[in-house]
Amino acid sequence: MKKLIRNIVLSTTGQFKSVANGIHILNSHYIGRNDLPKEVFHDLLKKLSKQADFIPIKDAVVAIKEKTRQNQKLIAFTFDDGFEECYTKIAPVLSDFNTNAAFFINPGFIDGDKEYRKNFTENIVHTNKAPMTWEMIKKLHQQGFVIGNHTLDHVRLVGLTNEELQRQINNAKNRIEEQLQSSCDYFAWTYGRNSDIDENALNYCLNEHQYVFGGDNYTNYFSFNNSVFNRRHIEGNWPVSHINYFLSKQKKY
Numbered sequence: 001m002k003k004l005i006r007n008i009v010l011s012t013t014g015q016f017k018s019v020a021n022g023i024h025i026l027n028s029h030y031i032g033r034n035d036l037p038k039e040v041f042h043d044l045l046k047k048l049s050k051q052a053d054f055i056p057i058k059d060a061v062v063a064i065k066e067k068t069r070q071n072q073k074l075i076a077f078t079f080d081d082g083f084e085e086c087y088t089k090i091a092p093v094l095s096d097f098n099t100n101a102a103f104f105i106n107p108g109f110i111d112g113d114k115e116y117r118k119n120f121t122e123n124i125v126h127t128n129k130a131p132m133t134w135e136m137i138k139k140l141h142q143q144g145f146v147i148g149n150h151t152l153d154h155v156r157l158v159g160l161t162n163e164e165l166q167r168q169i170n171n172a173k174n175r176i177e178e179q180l181q182s183s184c185d186y187f188a189w190t191y192g193r194n195s196d197i198d199e200n201a202l203n204y205c206l207n208e209h210q211y212v213f214g215g216d217n218y219t220n221y222f223s224f225n226n227s228v229f230n231r232r233h234i235e236g237n238w239p240v241s242h243i244n245y246f247l248s249k250q251k252k253y
């Protein structure tokens with residue numbers, strides 16, 4: 001019921017809203033929790049492209065940092081958890097629109113055996129989707145997509161020992177770099193709220209990565225003293241009116 005009311009409010013209010021000026025970084029996981037055709041995501045981007053321009057994620061972070069392009073309506077994309085459909089459906093659609101994304105991956109999910117994956121999909125990410133393979137990830141990297149770190153096992157980065165942080169953050173980064181033969185400068189922490197990371201963990205992330213992303217406090221470009229980029233959560237099958245509603249908010253420094 002609460003969800004229904006929320007949907008009605010977002011749809012009716014969202015109809016009259018449009019994307020505000022500034023740079024919007026979106027954060028998604030998949031087109032939908034269930035298996036949906038790529039046309040669903042294509043259709044959403046077609047609608048969004050009528051009111052905003054899409055830019056590569058690397059350009060978005062530079063513009064936000066340098067406070068440029070504030071009079072344009074710009075959208076950049078990021079996807080967490082590294083599901084196979086990022087390679088089979090999402091990346092091809094983004095390429096159709098001449099843009100790219102950052103994909104934040106969990107090396108443990110990719111390397112895990114059947115039992116590991118079962119636990120990961122059932123108890124951690126709650127969707128029955130396979131991960132991308134390293135081969136797929138390498139191809140995306142070669143095509144100019146950004147491959148980022150999302151911890152080794154998708155753990156919540158609160159209250160962990162230094163040893164655990166080292167394993168979850170540094171070892172995951174090393175595994176990605178070893179596979180791609182390229183430095184991994186992007187990190188997005190799990191669950192995304194500012195309460196889902198503590199100071200010690202954030203320091204580890206910031207020491208190891210040039211760009212760190214959360215998913216909270218969207219109307220501000222940054223959290224944690226300008227050190228973390230905030231992203232707005234949406235998924236590829238959400239109605240455009242809902243997305244318009246969220247992106248109509250003026251962004252601030």
Ligand SMILES: [Zn+2]
Nearest residue numbers: 080081190191
């Ligand atoms: Zn995640």
